Amino acid sequence: MLLTLLAVSFIVFAAFEIIPGDAAVSRLGSNATKESVEALRAQMGLDRPFIVRYLSWLAGFVKGDLGTSYSYNMPVSSMILEKLPITITLTILSMILTIGVSIPLSLLIAKYAGSKFDKISYGTNQFAMAIPSFFLGILMSWFFGMVLKWFSPGGYISYKKNFGGFLGYLILPAIAIAIPKCAMSIKLLRSAILTEAGKDYVRTAYSRGLSTMEVLYRHVLKNAMIPLITFWGMAVADMIAGSIVVEQVFNIPGLGRILLTSISNRDYPVVEAVILLIALVVLIMNLVVDVLYRVVDPRLRKD
Amino acid sequence: MKKWLKKHSNFNFIIGSVITGVLLLTVLIGIFATPYDTTQMSAADKFAKPSLAHWMGCDNYGRDILSRVMEGMGNTFLIAVLTVLIGTVFGVIIGALCGYFGGLLDDILMRINDVLFSFPSILLALVIISLLGTGRLNVTLALGIAFIPSFARIVRSEVKKQCSLDYVKSAALMGAGHMRIIFVHILPNIMPVLLSSVMIGFNNAVLAEAGLSYLGIGVQPPAASLGRMLSEAQSFLFTAPWYAIFPGLVIVLTVLGFALLAEGTTEEE
Numbered sequence: 001m002l003l004t005l006l007a008v009s010f011i012v013f014a015a016f017e018i019i020p021g022d023a024a025v026s027r028l029g030s031n032a033t034k035e036s037v038e039a040l041r042a043q044m045g046l047d048r049p050f051i052v053r054y055l056s057w058l059a060g061f062v063k064g065d066l067g068t069s070y071s072y073n074m075p076v077s078s079m080i081l082e083k084l085p086i087t088i089t090l091t092i093l094s095m096i097l098t099i100g101v102s103i104p105l106s107l108l109i110a111k112y113a114g115s116k117f118d119k120i121s122y123g124t125n126q127f128a129m130a131i132p133s134f135f136l137g138i139l140m141s142w143f144f145g146m147v148l149k150w151f152s153p154g155g156y157i158s159y160k161k162n163f164g165g166f167l168g169y170l171i172l173p174a175i176a177i178a179i180p181k182c183a184m185s186i187k188l189l190r191s192a193i194l195t196e197a198g199k200d201y202v203r204t205a206y207s208r209g210l211s212t213m214e215v216l217y218r219h220v221l222k223n224a225m226i227p228l229i230t231f232w233g234m235a236v237a238d239m240i241a242g243s244i245v246v247e248q249v250f251n252i253p254g255l256g257r258i259l260l261t262s263i264s265n266r267d268y269p270v271v272e273a274v275i276l277l278i279a280l281v282v283l284i285m286n287l288v289v290d291v292l293y294r295v296v297d298p299r300l301r302k303d
Numbered sequence: 304m305k306k307w308l309k310k311h312s313n314f315n316f317i318i319g320s321v322i323t324g325v326l327l328l329t330v331l332i333g334i335f336a337t338p339y340d341t342t343q344m345s346a347a348d349k350f351a352k353p354s355l356a357h358w359m360g361c362d363n364y365g366r367d368i369l370s371r372v373m374e375g376m377g378n379t380f381l382i383a384v385l386t387v388l389i390g391t392v393f394g395v396i397i398g399a400l401c402g403y404f405g406g407l408l409d410d411i412l413m414r415i416n417d418v419l420f421s422f423p424s425i426l427l428a429l430v431i432i433s434l435l436g437t438g439r440l441n442v443t444l445a446l447g448i449a450f451i452p453s454f455a456r457i458v459r460s461e462v463k464k465q466c467s468l469d470y471v472k473s474a475a476l477m478g479a480g481h482m483r484i485i486f487v488h489i490l491p492n493i494m495p496v497l498l499s500s501v502m503i504g505f506n507n508a509v510l511a512e513a514g515l516s517y518l519g520i521g522v523q524p525p526a527a528s529l530g531r532m533l534s535e536a537q538s539f540l541f542t543a544p545w546y547a548i549f550p551g552l553v554i555v556l557t558v559l560g561f562a563l564l565a566e567g568t569t570e571e572e
Contacts, residue, residue: 007411008418015434126566130558132510134517135551138533142540142547234421241423245514249537260518263433275430282421 008279009061013054016268061276067269071262076273079258085159086254089167090243091236093174094181099232101178102185107216109186110193121186128183133242137176137249144172156252173250177242181235188231192224226296233289237282316567322560326553330380333373341366341374341527353545360545362535371527372550378528379557382443382521383508387501389447394454395497399485401455402462413459419452425511429520437520446511450504457500461493495569502565506558513554529554 048056060067066076109121144150151172157165196202197220205215244256255274262270294300343366353360360368401409419427424446431445462485465471474488515521516530524531529550536547 004414004418007415011415012430015430126562127555127559130506130555130562132513132551132554132558134514135533135547135554138537138540138547138551142544146541146544237421237426238423241426244426244429245518248518248534259429260520263429263520266433271430271433275426278426279418279422282418286417286421 005280005283006058009058009276010054012272012275012279013057014050016272057272061273066273069262069267069270071265071267076269079270080255080273080277083253083255083258086170086252087240087243087247087256089159090170090174090177090247090252090254091239093167093170094177094239094243095232095236097174097178098181098185098235102182102189103221105182106186106189106193107221110190110197111212111216113190113194125183125187128179129187131180133176133180134245134249136179137173137246140172140176141250156250169250170252173243173246173252176246176249177239181239185228185231185235189224189228192227193220196220196223222296226293229289229292229296233285233292236285237278240278240281313567315563319560319563319565319567322556323564326376326557326560327380329373330376333370333377337367337370337373339367339370341370343367360543360549362532362543362546363539368532368546368549371532372529372553375522375527375529375532375550376553376557378439378522378526379509379512379530379554382439382446382512383505385443386446386450386508386512387504389444390450390454390504391497391501393447393451394456395458395490397451398455398458399462399490402459403466403481403485403489409459413456416452416456420456422452424449424453424507425514428511428515432515432520437523439522439526442512442515442521446508446515449511450508454497454500454504457496458493461496462489465489465492499565499569502561502568506561506565509554509557509561 057067064077066080068074069076069079072079105121109118112118145152151169157169159166193216202215202220205219210218240255243254244259246252247254247256248260258270259274261267262274362368362371397412401412427449428442428445431448432441435441435445466489471484471488474484479488512521512528513530513533516528517534519531519534521530522528532550533547536543536550539546
């Protein structure tokens with residue numbers, strides 16, 4: 001895992017290295033004298049060889065020093081640290097919604113498999129999976145914000161000022177992110193539950209006198225969750241990416257805002273740091289999925 | 304043909320092909336003619352409500368939304384098709400070679416691929432765009448590159464599975480070269496899997512393109528794009544909600560149609 005992270009960090013750093021355009025020139029403007037550009041390059045450390053810069057950047061990353069933003073001239077780490085709670089909260093909220101809604105709903109749907117209710121929910125599900133989160137966000141801010149006037153779109157409340165209000169504002173974006181993921185989870189979970197429900201151990205459990213509820217929750221659900229763990233693990237990364245777009249819809253100054261402004265400003269230290277951070281999250285989630293597999297499925301613990 | 308029709312005559316497939324067919328037809332018509340000029344502004348029609356003259360209403364410049372949606376659909380479809388094409392061609396080549404030969408290069412490539420694969424494609428595309436710059440061509444390239452890992456992964460695992468089968472061994476015994484075995488013998492056998500991932504990939508491409516255009520780094524104005532229209536419409540949600548609703552609905556229908564088609568074709572196999 002560490003090796004993978006190293007490889008990714010190298011690719012990220014190298015990729016931003018080969019693009020044309022000099023950060024020092026873009027900061028001073030094209031009219032700058034050669035001497036001042038050279039001086040700034042030396043000050044920014046751009047005159048050192050590539051591999052030296054990569055190693056010092058990497059060492060800094062390990063220590064938590066992510067470099068200095070070109071356009072804001074402040075440490076990248078403090079820029080990101082300030083915005084990180086927003087995106088993390090949004091991701092966690094969407095994840096809770098996805099898992100919390102999809103498990104009971106898919107149990108319910110699986111219970112009535114083949115009925116009209118099952119078919120209707122199948123159609124709804126297909127539809128929900130096709131809606132991009134940002135369109136859902138626009139629709140919701142129109143409906144709840146302008147038709148019903150429940151909240152003011154764009155009236156983001158900082159988590160430092162009012163945490164309750166901040167959470168309240170994040171609910172709608174979280175729902176917008178969660179709905180397509182939730183639909184996908186229900187689809188996967190429904191078929192997993194139905195596959196499991198046809199197996200011998202379920203019949204055994206019933207013959208031991210357990211109630212439907214006990215069988216479903218204690219036996220079937222546990223086994224049906226296994227394929228879902230992979231999906232949810234990957235969904236975390238997707239949700240972070242989704243939140244980048246949805247943050248724009250609801251005017252939330254999160255990680256997405258930083259990433260987008262720094263991309264348009266060609267502020268590469270910030271872009272690199274954000275990307276590497278998300279890669280780290282992806283890798284950690286892969287690890288968490290592996291561990292969870294072992295927790296849920298004892299057969300995997302042997303090797 | 305009749306047999307094929309019968310095989311695919313399930314509900315999903317029919318609905319999916321109807322939706323996709325209608326949308327494709329609209330795109331085709333849009334290439335040759337749109338009801339109005341897509342860039343023609345008219346002060347009188349500013350925020351005109353949906354009516355017989357303007358089926359989807361007009362935007363803040365009085366441009367006909369239906370015409371712009373048609374042009375935007377064309378752009379989205381073109382980008383999505385090219386994206387999937389890039390992703391499939393390179394994904395198949397890399398995946399097939401890695402799966403067939405294995406070895407150290409396979410190990411390294413797949414290790415990196417694991418991370419890239421779980422990295423959301425829209426984010427990957429964002430990074431590539433920040434390297435290449437914005438615009439239609441760059442978005443296509445970026446998304447195409449971003450889609451390579453997932454195709455490579457699928458193809459690799461399928462090729463690996465096929466390699467242990469007898470027909471591959473007998474082909475090798477009969478003296479077929481590696482390239483012949485990969486592209487003539489194995490590839491046709493993994494087509495069903497590849498086909499359904501191409502359809503899913505197309506959907507992801509449509510969604511990613513719409514997302515990128517919404518963020519303002521996809522198709523650049525004055526060219527129309529569904530995602531871009533949504534971001535422009537957002538400022539006028541109160542006065543003209545239809546400006547946002549119609550382009551968004553078209554995205555939803557496109558994705559829905561293809562998802563049902565993919566579902567319908569895999570259901571029977």
